[in-house]
């Protein structure tokens with residue numbers, strides 16, 4: 313791609329020499345996968361860094377969602393958000409379960425607790441919320457509903473790597489939390505992911521499930537999947553973990569520059585930042601109100617592209633608008649007015665550590681110069 317094109321994201325890459333040293337060690341050990349040295353090291357390092365006790369590495373961020381539902385033996389209906397990446401709903405489908413879409417709160421973009429309660433039926437057994445853009449859900453309200461109705465809560469925390477509230481990780485909310493380490497995410501292992509749980513027995517079961525259900529050399533206890541992270545990507549992940557604090561600090565500066573510059577532009581809105589949340593600045597969504605801004609979201613998106621600035625309409629379309637899900641009763645636009653409006657108005661601006669001041673000014677120029 314030409315140098316002057318500003319992409320929406322760019323992967324955090326480990327220093328080649330550091331990665332190469334670990335590769336040489338892997339070559340010496342001749343152990344490439346199946347809970348090897350670097351797999352164990354990365355699980356330990358991530359548990360410590362994220363402030364969680366039990367974490368299992370996976371080969372991507374979709375299989376931990378599928379495995380979490382399987383591990384908890386979820387049945388019937390699962391309440392979830394249409395305003396997310398398709399993998400959230402796909403994981404429900406892959407377990408033969410019925411997704412039930414519920415609208416989001418306009419202040420956060422996350423599942424609206426009150427609407428969750430309205431959608432519960434005798435078949436509901438779980439809630440799968442998403443901390444969209446790393447913006448924390450109303451964890452307490454969701455837990456209260458789950459406790460009252462006896463529901464499991466599995467968070468798709470793919471965007472919430474190291475997000476904290478009141479100084480504490482949010483990755484221990486509910487029953488389980490999943491992460492994605494895809495190349496486009498704040499922290500990446502090329503492809504990768506993880507499943508976080510609360511106790512050693514559950515982790516043991518998760519580790520069986522990600523290895524075909526093997527509980528020993530000759531024992532298979534469940535129809536598990538193969539979702540083991542290999543040694544090469546585990547080593548890559550260890551190198552990247554050393555860079556992540558600086559990368560997030562750089563993202564924060566860029567996000568603040570966007571926020572200040574766009575604060576008083578009629579027709580452009582952003583999510584408020586909460587004082588008690590430590591964000592990871594994984595995305596910078598803006599919402600374009602056509603009537604007030606005088607230009608539609610799509611027109612602005614095309615204008616940005618014409619100036620070599622690649623925004624992303626993320627999340628558009630809604631998951632519930634894809635042909636595979638739009639026949640569900642809960643997928644109707646009238647059931648999801650807020651999420652539908654957000655999907656029509658959103659653009660995520662370019663955000664990654666290497667963006668220069670000039671890049672940021674160029675991005676802002678596409679919006680501010682009329």
Ligand SMILES: *Cc1c(COP(=O)(O)O)cnc(C)c1O
Nearest residue numbers: 372373374397399470492493494
């Ligand atoms: C990226 C993402 C996933 C899936 O992760 P992969 O690692 O790409 O499989 C799941 N949910 C959300 C919200 C995501 O953004």
